[in-house]
Amino acid sequence: MPDQPTQHSTPSAPPHTGRSKLVQRPSFTERSRNIGERIIEMGIFCIATLSIIFIFLIFYFIFREASPIFLGEPARDTTIVQVDQYLLPDELPPVAAADTAATNDTTAAGADSVSASGTGAIEPVADVQPVRPDWLDEGYPLLLHDSPVKLSYLLHDNWQPNSEHPRYGIYPIIIGTVKTTLVALLIGAPLAILCALYTAFFAPKRLREILKPVLEILAGFPSVVIGFFCLMTVATVVQSVFGVEYRLNAVVGGIGLALAVIPIIYTITDDALRAVPMSLREAALAIGASEWQAAYQIMLPAATPGIVAAVLLGLGRAFGETMIALMATGNAGTVGWDFFVSVRTFAATIGAEMGEVVFGSPHYQILFLLGIILFIFSFAINFVTEFYVKQRLIKKFRGAE
Amino acid sequence: MKEKSKALLGMLATGLPLAATVITILVIAVIIANFAIAGGPSLNWEFLTESPRNMNTEGGIFPAIYGTVLLVLIMTLAAVPVGTITAVYLTEYARQNSWFARTIRFAVNTLAGVPSIVFGLFGLGFFIQTVGAGMDQIRWNQRMSEFRSVLAAPASPVGSGAIATVQQVQDYLDRVPDDDWGEQVVRLGSFPRGTVARVNADIVHRFISRSVDLRWGKPNILWAALTLALLTLPVVIVSVEESLRTVPRDIREASLALGGTKLETIRKVVIPNSLTGILTGSILAIGRGAGEVAPILFTGAIYSQQELPTALSDQFMHLGYHLYILSTQSPNVEATQPLQYATTLVLLGLTLALNFSAILLRSRIRRKRQLA
Numbered sequence: 001m002p003d004q005p006t007q008h009s010t011p012s013a014p015p016h017t018g019r020s021k022l023v024q025r026p027s028f029t030e031r032s033r034n035i036g037e038r039i040i041e042m043g044i045f046c047i048a049t050l051s052i053i054f055i056f057l058i059f060y061f062i063f064r065e066a067s068p069i070f071l072g073e074p075a076r077d078t079t080i081v082q083v084d085q086y087l088l089p090d091e092l093p094p095v096a097a098a099d100t101a102a103t104n105d106t107t108a109a110g111a112d113s114v115s116a117s118g119t120g121a122i123e124p125v126a127d128v129q130p131v132r133p134d135w136l137d138e139g140y141p142l143l144l145h146d147s148p149v150k151l152s153y154l155l156h157d158n159w160q161p162n163s164e165h166p167r168y169g170i171y172p173i174i175i176g177t178v179k180t181t182l183v184a185l186l187i188g189a190p191l192a193i194l195c196a197l198y199t200a201f202f203a204p205k206r207l208r209e210i211l212k213p214v215l216e217i218l219a220g221f222p223s224v225v226i227g228f229f230c231l232m233t234v235a236t237v238v239q240s241v242f243g244v245e246y247r248l249n250a251v252v253g254g255i256g257l258a259l260a261v262i263p264i265i266y267t268i269t270d271d272a273l274r275a276v277p278m279s280l281r282e283a284a285l286a287i288g289a290s291e292w293q294a295a296y297q298i299m300l301p302a303a304t305p306g307i308v309a310a311v312l313l314g315l316g317r318a319f320g321e322t323m324i325a326l327m328a329t330g331n332a333g334t335v336g337w338d339f340f341v342s343v344r345t346f347a348a349t350i351g352a353e354m355g356e357v358v359f360g361s362p363h364y365q366i367l368f369l370l371g372i373i374l375f376i377f378s379f380a381i382n383f384v385t386e387f388y389v390k391q392r393l394i395k396k397f398r399g400a401e
Numbered sequence: 402m403k404e405k406s407k408a409l410l411g412m413l414a415t416g417l418p419l420a421a422t423v424i425t426i427l428v429i430a431v432i433i434a435n436f437a438i439a440g441g442p443s444l445n446w447e448f449l450t451e452s453p454r455n456m457n458t459e460g461g462i463f464p465a466i467y468g469t470v471l472l473v474l475i476m477t478l479a480a481v482p483v484g485t486i487t488a489v490y491l492t493e494y495a496r497q498n499s500w501f502a503r504t505i506r507f508a509v510n511t512l513a514g515v516p517s518i519v520f521g522l523f524g525l526g527f528f529i530q531t532v533g534a535g536m537d538q539i540r541w542n543q544r545m546s547e548f549r550s551v552l553a554a555p556a557s558p559v560g561s562g563a564i565a566t567v568q569q570v571q572d573y574l575d576r577v578p579d580d581d582w583g584e585q586v587v588r589l590g591s592f593p594r595g596t597v598a599r600v601n602a603d604i605v606h607r608f609i610s611r612s613v614d615l616r617w618g619k620p621n622i623l624w625a626a627l628t629l630a631l632l633t634l635p636v637v638i639v640s641v642e643e644s645l646r647t648v649p650r651d652i653r654e655a656s657l658a659l660g661g662t663k664l665e666t667i668r669k670v671v672i673p674n675s676l677t678g679i680l681t682g683s684i685l686a687i688g689r690g691a692g693e694v695a696p697i698l699f700t701g702a703i704y705s706q707q708e709l710p711t712a713l714s715d716q717f718m719h720l721g722y723h724l725y726i727l728s729t730q731s732p733n734v735e736a737t738q739p740l741q742y743a744t745t746l747v748l749l750g751l752t753l754a755l756n757f758s759a760i761l762l763r764s765r766i767r768r769k770r771q772l773a
Contacts (some may be wrong), residue, residue: 037664041494047483048490051508051638054631058515194421204420211422213760218429220756222692223517225723225749228728228741230434262425292414313514320516322695323721327729345519345694354525355699371522373516380516386507392643 066368159333172333176343183254184318192265219263227327230256248330256324272306440746443739468717475626484637513635524628524700534618623713625701633686644678688755694721
């Protein structure tokens with residue numbers, strides 16, 4: 001190889017390839033290998049950005065499906081066939097035909113739940129319905145299946161998406177979610193934090209090595225299994241202990257969610273407690289504090305930001321957990337603060353109804369709106385833990401050292 | 402007196418954590434024992450290898466096991482390479498506190514925290530409604546331009562602007578050689594004004610082309626697996642990253658000193674040394690993916706199926722979904738209870754076995770890191 005191209009290639013060689021600059025004359029194969037490596041490294045970079053891209057895509061697509069609500073566009077119900085589209089110019093306009101559009105029963109089994117998207121068959125539905133004004137029907141805003149959805153349609157306490165006059169009030173869903181989440185955290189958080197305290201400070205070292213994986217088994221339980229356990233066992237126990245009317249209720253669902261939340265809170269709290277410098281504990285013990293005083297009065301406060309993060313992430317999980325809520329809460333949209341009535345949560349509503357809706361219908365858009373709420377909530381929680389709690393944690397320990 | 406209350410407080414303070422731990426472990430034990438006892442008797446070879454019979458009230462769950470395995474297999478093929486490469490980028494290339502690396506980490510953490518049902522919505526909105534429907538639309542446009550030329554052919558009753566009845570168009574389409582328009586003939590049968598209505602070529606084309614023939618734009622195993630892959634991606638990234646960090650600096654430097662490039666070092670030194678970690682990540686991801694039902698509720702799972710899925714565009718049965726439907730929506734919940742318990746036992750056994758092996762592998766890695 002002549003000298004000239006070598007000089008060309010040496011300065012342009014990426015500084016981070018790890019190759020020493022002493023190598024003056026890369027052979028031809030070596031140079032082509034370098035180019036190949038740069039291409040591969042570009043590929044690695046691109047794949048690494050996928051996680052970021054997908055976050056944006058999730059944002060975009062969930063918003064897109066619900067966007068007509070924000071833009072005030074009419075629903076895009078694709079099952080409606082406009083008859084006058086298929087008339088020859090000389091033919092008369094058709095006579096109004098009965099609207100046979102989907103008025104399925106709420107309880108219709110979701111066995112073949114994908115039928116809405118399934119075959120792509122056209123239903124011979126004639127839709128020449130006169131445009132009705134958005135009047136108040138029985139005090140609740142009525143949503144026709146092709147009228148634009150307004151946010152104000154959602155602010156009442158009647159969720160009946162599958163009735164003849166569907167209503168989409170989200171108050172019962174908000175209340176149901178708050179109730180189950182509250183129960184889950186009230187049961188799960190103390191249990192998990194106490195477990196973490198025990199394994200971090202009180203358990204003998206040998207036992208600790210066994211306890212941690214055993215407690216983390218719970219994280220491996222599929223949520224549908226926990227849901228089934230609540231449906232079968234917890235519901236029976238709760239009913240016989242409290243003698244309540246509804247077998248499936250917010251408390252049963254909350255207990256199930258607590259089981260899902262415990263491993264998250266436990267693991268993060270345990271990490272946070274272990275991250276506190278041991279010198280603090282030793283100092284406390286040295287000046288005469290007992291084991292438990294050191295644990296509760298020194299180590300626990302020092303790890304507070306981490307524990308807050310743990311509880312927040314647990315909250316996010318309880319809020320967004322689908323299968324347990326779907327199976328154990330009874331799925332009835334009720335309002336009021338009785339914890340022993342059936343409730344319905346955001347995630348369970350989406351899970352139960354999305355399979356049966358018509359694409360583009362108001363119901364479909366509203367379910368995506370619920371999804372947006374779930375997503376933004378979880379995003380916000382993660383944002384807070386990432387930027388607020390972790391910063392405080394770092395600051396705190398820097399001060400301690 | 403003060404001493405006494407202090408001692409009491411101390412007992413309480415040490416006793417409560419112990420009690421909480423005991424309670425939690427008891428609950429875990431009760432759940433496992435409950436399913437082992439209630440599900441054990443119905444669990445036999447026939448149950449594992451037979452198809453459901455009689456509206457899923459009898460028989461086995463083989464299609465559900467098959468579907469679950471196939472699902473997580475496809476999911477692993479997508480999630481593990483992407484997760485491993487992301488982890489390689491984060492540990493080997495990115496500067497630790499660069500904003501870009503931090504953004505990726507934040508994105509990974511966010512992905513880990515997004516509720517699984519939101520992934521289901523995303524799978525529906527992105528994979529099915531956008532990617533799949535787009536693929537269908539391209540295919541459909543080709544098909545429809547063929548259809549247009551068939552309608553315009555000289556033999557066609559609606560050729561060159563002529564008007565004919567739907568019936569005549571159907572008869573003509575049946576007779577077209579070399580091409581199968583049977584689907585379209587059937588579709589014309591549901592023409593809004595019946596088959597005696599008079600139409601021209603434009604109307605027929607408009608009616609047929611308005612709803613696309615769906616193949617990829619509907620739930621199937623591929624979209625479900627990709628949705629799950631997205632959900633399990635953080636699991637893979639985190640555990641691969643952890644194991645990449647256990648590879649000692651010395652080995653890397655030795656490789657670089659011998660003249661290996663950075664990529665060669667990664668390929669021949671770093672990756673082989675952290676294969677256990679990649680394996681752990683994959684197992685954890687499989688364990689997580691096998692148990693998740695919410696993301697596949699409307700991206701591909703189906704309750705009952707005559708034939709096992711053979712193509713990526715087929716739907717599939719799934720253990721978790723099967724359990725959900727059996728226990729909440731089957732016509733006779735009582736009668737299928739033994740089946741429900743046995744299905745739970747299979748699902749639980751599967752995920753616990755996967756998690757246990759991951760825990761064992763992981764503790765090996767941690768020991769190794771402590772040595773290094």
